[in-house]
Amino acid sequence: MKPAAFAYYEPTTKAEALELLGELRWGAKVLAGGQSLVPMMNMRLAKPEAIIDINRVKELAYIKEAEAGLMIGALTRQRAIERSRVVKKRSPLLAEAILFVGHPPIRSRGSVGGSLAHADPAAELPAVLLALDGWVHATGPSGTRRIPAAELFVGPLLTSLQPDELLTEAWFPFLPPGTGTAFLEVTRRHGDFALVGVAACLTIDQQGICTRAAVALLGAGETQVRSAQAEACLVGYQMDGQAIEAAAAAAMASLEPVGDIHGSPEYRKQVAGVLTRRALGIAWGRARRRSQL
Amino acid sequence: MIEPKTRATRARTLHLNVNGKRVAAKAEPRMLLSDFLRHELGLTGTHVGCEHGVCGCCTILYNGVPIRSCLMLAVQARGSRIVTVEGLANEDGSLHPIQQAFLDCHGLQCGFCTPGFLMATYAFLKEHSALRMTDEEIRVAIAGNLCRCTGYQGIVRAVRQAAQTMKK
Ligand SMILES: Cc1cc2nc3c(=O)[nH]c(=O)nc-3n(C[C@H](O)[C@H](O)[C@H](O)COP(=O)(O)OP(=O)(O)OC[C@H]3O[C@@H](n4cnc5c(N)ncnc54)[C@H](O)[C@@H]3O)c2cc1C
Ligand code: FES
Ligand code: FES
Numbered sequence: 001m002k003p004a005a006f007a008y009y010e011p012t013t014k015a016e017a018l019e020l021l022g023e024l025r026w027g028a029k030v031l032a033g034g035q036s037l038v039p040m041m042n043m044r045l046a047k048p049e050a051i052i053d054i055n056r057v058k059e060l061a062y063i064k065e066a067e068a069g070l071m072i073g074a075l076t077r078q079r080a081i082e083r084s085r086v087v088k089k090r091s092p093l094l095a096e097a098i099l100f101v102g103h104p105p106i107r108s109r110g111s112v113g114g115s116l117a118h119a120d121p122a123a124e125l126p127a128v129l130l131a132l133d134g135w136v137h138a139t140g141p142s143g144t145r146r147i148p149a150a151e152l153f154v155g156p157l158l159t160s161l162q163p164d165e166l167l168t169e170a171w172f173p174f175l176p177p178g179t180g181t182a183f184l185e186v187t188r189r190h191g192d193f194a195l196v197g198v199a200a201c202l203t204i205d206q207q208g209i210c211t212r213a214a215v216a217l218l219g220a221g222e223t224q225v226r227s228a229q230a231e232a233c234l235v236g237y238q239m240d241g242q243a244i245e246a247a248a249a250a251a252m253a254s255l256e257p258v259g260d261i262h263g264s265p266e267y268r269k270q271v272a273g274v275l276t277r278r279a280l281g282i283a284w285g286r287a288r289r290r291s292q293l
Numbered sequence: 294m295i296e297p298k299t300r301a302t303r304a305r306t307l308h309l310n311v312n313g314k315r316v317a318a319k320a321e322p323r324m325l326l327s328d329f330l331r332h333e334l335g336l337t338g339t340h341v342g343c344e345h346g347v348c349g350c351c352t353i354l355y356n357g358v359p360i361r362s363c364l365m366l367a368v369q370a371r372g373s374r375i376v377t378v379e380g381l382a383n384e385d386g387s388l389h390p391i392q393q394a395f396l397d398c399h400g401l402q403c404g405f406c407t408p409g410f411l412m413a414t415y416a417f418l419k420e421h422s423a424l425r426m427t428d429e430e431i432r433v434a435i436a437g438n439l440c441r442c443t444g445y446q447g448i449v450r451a452v453r454q455a456a457q458t459m460k461k
Binding site (some may be wrong): 035 | 302364417433
């Protein structure tokens with residue numbers, strides 16, 4: 001349970017970190033909060049030749065409010081998200097979901113960028129980014145590109161980031177007035193990765209018609225997934241209990257979860273349906289309160 | 294210029310502040326902070342249960358925040374302020390109110406998990422007012438620490454008692 005030997009680099013600027021990544025490429029791993037990478041190194045599931053520790057790159061930690069959404073630096077700690085007033089006010093879904101990520105000592109170190117780059121299929125933040133149609137910025141030798149959430153998560157612990165790219169920033173867009181959101185999950189113990197979870201967003205107009213819906217599920221497939229089938233049961237329809245029932249059934253039918261010792265595929269599917277129904281119900285209530293219907 | 298790999302793997306001398314004292318010792322990059330504290334500094338109060346972040350036994354304060362010392366490299370702690378369980382009791386050996394509360398409330402049996410619980414509680418009580426604390430909040434605060442013996446009831450009582458005595 002001790003990491004194998006590696007070369008250790010400690011850049012203090014983004015430029016320096018990028019230069020190192022460009023030079024070391026495949027053999028190197030970025031070390032952010034270390035809450036996923038270090039356990040993997042301790043168990044020798046990961047044996048990087050070199051570690052590029054970005055913890056002293058202060059320019060990568062910030063929460064900024066832009067017109068379109070929150071811009072969050074990759075190294076921003078999960079604990080900082082939890083404590084941020086602006087996150088609570090402007091991105092209630094993110095604020096609600098962050099409390100499900102591990103425990104306070106995990107969140108003190110764990111970073112937003114690390115969680116997205118690690119891409120555990122049961123992690124909360126990727127589902128939030130997907131539900132909000134967010135994106136990340138990644139910088140490599142050929143410049144910076146924008147990767148939409150839908151193209152970032154490719155498989156279990158697999159993203160479309162290149163080995164010489166640094167995830168620098170995540171964008172969590174704001175949703176229009178008349179939106180309600182909710183996050184729910186089921187775990188074996190408090191703070192564990194979810195067996196199944198859901199991030200739900202509903203936007204309704206003055207007549208109570210749904211104009212935007214997002215149902216993003218975690219722990220129910222190879223990656224976090226948006227259920228297009230569930231969303232199709234909502235958008236364009238008058239919101240009511242029946243629409244929610246239909247969406248929950250569609251979400252359940254659209255999934256092909258993998259089973260493990262903690263839950264069979266059937267169990268996960270069932271729970272996904274139940275959580276979708278509950279989360280949509282909560283989101284709908286919140287949307288109504290906001291649009292004063 | 295990038296440092297050659299051979300140099301980047303070498304052990305280096307770290308200077309840091311542990312429990313209010315300045316210390317210096319050598320560590321290879323791959324040495325975990327938990328092992329550095331135990332083996333290089335002889336501070337064996339920080340226990341190591343799982344070495345992958347799950348049990349919470351190795352919880353310490355790093356620049357004032359609670360962290361898992363098994364998930365941090367010793368080299369990352371260069372220049373930091375660290376508090377371990379050895380830093381809780383007073384110079385004369387009398388117990389810290391949190392330690393006293395665990396003793397009074399039967400908050401430990403074998404004691405393996407106790408250093409982690411004490412440090413997690415310490416971090417929590419630095420920030421929370423005892424008066425408005427619910428049982429639920431206490432349980433969430435210590436949910437990242439596992440105990441195989443006590444059944445947690447005594448621990449929750451101990452946290453509440455500590456909060457009250459520290460308030461006085
Ligand atoms: C006990 C425990 C419980 C946990 N529970 C949960 C949970 O319920 N939900 C959850 O979501 N997570 C959970 N986690 C994981 C935690 O949230 C991690 O913090 C997160 O997965 C990774 O973030 P990190 O900053 O620690 O990244 P690291 O561990 O440092 O890195 C993870 C991976 O991402 C890469 N990486 C990191 N930053 C960048 C970057 N900027 N650019 C490119 N690549 C990068 C690294 O190279 C590495 O491959 C738990 C962890 C523990 C130990
Ligand atoms: S030894 Fe660090 S959390 Fe278990
Ligand atoms: S007292 Fe034995 S594990 Fe907690």
